[in-house]
Amino acid sequence: ILNVEQSPQSLHVQEGDSTNFTCSFPSSNFYALHWYRWETAKSPEALFVMTLNGDEKKKGRISATLNTKEGYSYLYIKGSQPEDSATYLCALPGSARQLTFGSGTQLTVLP
Amino acid sequence: DAGVIQSPRHEVTEMGQEVTLRCKPISGHDYLFWYRQTMMRGLELLIYFNNNVPIDDSGMPEDRFSAKMPNASFSTLKIQPSEPRDSAVYFCASSFDNLGTDTQYFGPGTRLTVL
Numbered sequence: 001i002l003n004v005e006q007s008p009q010s011l012h013v014q015e016g017d018s019t020n021f022t023c024s025f026p027s028s029n030f031y032a033l034h035w036y037r038w039e040t041a042k043s044p045e046a047l048f049v050m051t052l053n054g055d056e057k058k059k060g061r062i063s064a065t066l067n068t069k070e071g072y073s074y075l076y077i078k079g080s081q082p083e084d085s086a087t088y089l090c091a092l093p094g095s096a097r098q099l100t101f102g103s104g105t106q107l108t109v110l111p
Numbered sequence: 112d113a114g115v116i117q118s119p120r121h122e123v124t125e126m127g128q129e130v131t132l133r134c135k136p137i138s139g140h141d142y143l144f145w146y147r148q149t150m151m152r153g154l155e156l157l158i159y160f161n162n163n164v165p166i167d168d169s170g171m172p173e174d175r176f177s178a179k180m181p182n183a184s185f186s187t188l189k190i191q192p193s194e195p196r197d198s199a200v201y202f203c204a205s206s207f208d209n210l211g212t213d214t215q216y217f218g219p220g221t222r223l224t225v226l
Contacts, residue, residue, distance in 0.1 A: 031211045043115075043202065043217035044154075051212060089154065093211035096167060098144075101154040 002026065002094045006102035013080050014110050020076045021105040023090030027071035034099065035064055035075055036089040044089060047075075080109040115218035117203050123224045129191040132221045135184055136205030144215060145178055145188050148200040157201075160186065161209065193225045 005024045013019045023033065032051045036044040048057040053068040061078045077084055087106045091099040116135040124130055136143045144159040158168040163180045171178070175194070180186040190197055200222050204215040 034214070043219050046214040046216070049212050049214060097209050097211045098156050098159060098167065099215065103153045
């Protein structure tokens with residue numbers, strides 16, 4: 001079973017603050033890492049798929065980095081807005097390629 | 112495309128009753144996944160299909176759970192008999208392929224409450 005850990009579990013920031021959180025995973029046999037954004041009462045929505053060590057992805061104010069050698073990925077949000085409030089999930093494929101999801105970081109942006 | 116469609120969106124039933132959840136994947140996607148979301152276990156994979164054939168059902172909690180995919184545009188997840196501990200949000204997702212880099216597209220989920 002793939003061990004995917006996310007921290008912190010929850011986070012409250014003020015509107016305009018920048019923030020980041022972590023996804024940790026076993027560095028051996030890395031294949032890919034997915035970031036999803038999950039708003040309350042909606043379905044998880046894909047943000048990024050990352051495959052290469054040192055990879056950086058960006059979508060608007062959200063960006064992600066990947067370090068496969070040490071087994072972590074950071075998700076950054078610059079200038080947080082209330083609409084960024086959501087749970088951010090990371091997921092990795094196991095040996096049979098099914099995704100194993102972390103427990104998520106629940107972000108609340110206070111106006 | 113309308114995306115992954117699930118029905119019903121909410122289901123409240125009594126213990127012992129049969130529950131059937133439905134999913135229509137995105138047209139052209141060969142893979143369909145059923146997940147369950149709970150506070151305790153997070154988002155966990157129950158079963159997935161490739162071209163309508165079940166590939167891995169090791170996540171199905173017990174024999175009370177069954178899933179079928181009679182054709183490329185329809186799948187069901189059935190719980191019989193249902194128990195209060197089955198209360199959760201059940202998501203269906205589909206993807207074009209399953210190479211590990213393929214994005215899975217999730218439906219809106221079915222919130223199941225078993226009284």
